[in-house]
Amino acid sequence: LEETTELSIEGMTCASCVGRVERALKAVPGVLEASVNLATERALVRHARGAVEATSLEAAARRVGYEARRTA
Numbered sequence: 854l855e856e857t858t859e860l861s862i863e864g865m866t867c868a869s870c871v872g873r874v875e876r877a878l879k880a881v882p883g884v885l886e887a888s889v890n891l892a893t894e895r896a897l898v899r900h901a902r903g904a905v906e907a908t909s910l911e912a913a914a915r916r917v918g919y920e921a922r923r924t925a
């Protein structure tokens with residue numbers, strides 16, 4: 854079973870930012886797909902249920918330079 858975690862991402866201003874964040878999120882072990890929307894500043898990350906901690910996703914985005922927080 855899969856689930857989707859939504860993150861808010863701050864600091865993206867161009868399409869290359871989007872690609873950088875998507876690449877970072879996809880590299881987290883257990884992540885199946887990640888899509889980032891520049892306009893809404895949201896990332897949707899699909900992964901096996903219970904297999905990925907939201908804090909790991911936040912950390913991955915922060916490592917490449919963007920503030921990230923799981924949406925409530």
Ligand code: 9UX
Pocket residue numbers: 865866867868869870871
């Ligand atoms: Mo675009 Mo984003 O020139 O950090 S890559 S602003």
